[in-house]
Amino acid sequence: MKKYVSLYVHIPFCVVKCKYCDFLSFDGESYGTMLRYVDCLCQEIKMYAPIVADYGVRSIFIGGGTPSLLDESLITNIMAFIRRYFHVEKNAEVTIEANPGTLRHQKLNGYKAAGINRISIGLQSCDDDMLKKLGRIHNFDQFVASYNAARRAGFQNINIDIMSGLPGQTIHTYVDTLSRVIEFGPEHISAYSLSIEEGTPFAKDPQILNELPPEMVDRRMYEITKQLLAAHGYDRYEFSNYAKPGYECKHNMVYWTGGEYIGFGIGASSYFQGKRFNNMRDIFKYIELMENLSDKFVETDNMELLYNDTTRTLRENVTNIYIDARMEEFMFLGLRMTCGVSREDFKERFNKDIYEVYGSVLNKYIGEGFMASEGDRIYLTDAGIDVSNVILADFLLDS
Ligand code: SF4
Structure with missing residues (x-):
């Protein structure tokens, strides 16, 4: 039976750090660092060549951070390396995360040419005051411009991310966001509730904490999301994810059904060949390791040995997944899906x-x-x- 693996590529750069964000992402990195990082991603992709010859790739997800911050030529480069060293299936779902304020027509055309066929846009709210409070870099008009540009560029599979349970948000303002998003008719909507993470500016701001809607209100927002989206033809196929029929995110389904995936870049998680692990989180150590690897490609005639040597340093928290853990994960992840x-x-x-x-x-x-x-x-x-x-x-x- 043919084996499949999905690929995740982590781009850890953002224009400004949002006030609720605890993802592995940095603002203010120099363009030079971004260029070096992307080159390192390509080396990491190449490193897998001797290991993945038997695998087909059904989904690729370029996430972050803000991948759309990078020039399209860098994304094209990453995709070219993936296609050179992996067997990407003809109908593979290829997603890029994009934030309004960083998308241009030229970028979208570049993504299309690189084989990207799904865009996930981080809107979060249609209320400009709320966007400012969250520390987002964009306003609603910029979202509209980005969404329309993506449609004009020919993207027929678009996700919009929105959030509930935001400080100062009422049921009325949440429903306003949800209704306006529905009017755009995206194929997929992710609707998550804000979670306050330790160490973020929000977690240290008593006024923000004070403004959070009570749990009852957040729960009501969740109920309304289900009802309103069902009434407009969206199936809730996972706790927080809604899709028009046939547009469920294939990449996420791989996570929830216990499929194999490889993550490239700092902090990226993988489940591959019976092991779970994540890459090192320090960007400069990662760059050093991958730049050394690049030199070694020239010298070696044993790529498998090089893979084994490099992954020993690159990977952290390597865990063998034995049968009990696999059964537990099958239940935990599978029961997230409504089916x-x-x-x-x-x-x-x-x-x-x-x-x-x-x-x-x-x-x-x-x-x-x-x-x-x-x-x-x-x-x-x-x-x-x-x-x-x-x-x-x-x-x-x-x-
Ligand atoms: S754009 Fe996303 S990854 Fe970047 S800081 Fe904001 S929430 Fe975090």
């Missing part, structure tokens, strides 16, 4: 019936109405999604 998990798929992967392993917990939650079973699928009900943290914890196996 849940497949009993047959479980049997095929683990050679056991799902009830043999999880019978008591499944019977309990199905009996209480927090889960349901229909044909081959087992999934969380709406009531179950509301308390999913508690339920998912019960799928941990005693080992």
Whole structure:
């Protein structure tokens, strides 16, 4: 059977750091550093050549940070390296994350020419005052210009990110954002609730913390999102993700169904050949390692040895995923999707019936109405999604 792997490319640069953001991204890096970093990404991609000959690639996600901050020629370069060293399937989904204020017509045309076929635009809110409060670099008009430019460039698969639970946000202002986003008719909408992360400016600002909507209001926003989007033809296929039929994000589905993926760049996570790991997070150590690797490509005739030597330094938190952990992940990730998990798929992967392993917990939650079973699928009900943290914890196996 043919093997597949998905690819994630991390671009850790932003114009300005948003006040709620704890992603691995930096503002104010010099253009020279960006150029060196992209060159290093290309070396890392090349390093996998001897290992991935048998794999097909069904999805690629260029995320960040703000990938659209880079010139299109750099993105073209990354894509060229991927195509040179990996077998990218003809219908692969190729996404780039973009922020309004960094997209130009020329960039969009460059992405198209490089084979990118999906754009994910970080809008977050249609309210300019809110955007300012969040520390976003754009206003609503800039989003409109970016969205229209993407359509004009021929992109037929666009995601818009929005957020609920924002400081000072009311149900009225949230519904206004949601309704205006629906009017644009994107194929996909991601609607996440703000989470206050330690170390961010928001976490240290008592006024912001004071303005956060109560949990009841946030929950109501979630309910409204489900109802309004369903009424406009969007399926909720995961807790926070909605798509028109056929436009579910293939790349995310790989994460949620336990598929293999390789992450390139600092901090990027991978699940590959039975191991989970992430790359080192220090950008200058990463650049040093990859620039050395580039020199070694010239000297070596044993690429596999070079791969093994380099990944020993590059990778952190390497964990072998044994069968119990794989079963747990199958449940944790699969139950995030509204279609849940497949009993047959479980049997095929683990050679056991799902009830043999999880019978008591499944019977309990199905009996209480927090889960349901229909044909081959087992999934969380709406009531179950509301308390999913508690339920998912019960799928941990005693080992
Ligand atoms: S644009 Fe995204 S990655 Fe960059 S600082 Fe803002 S939230 Fe973080």
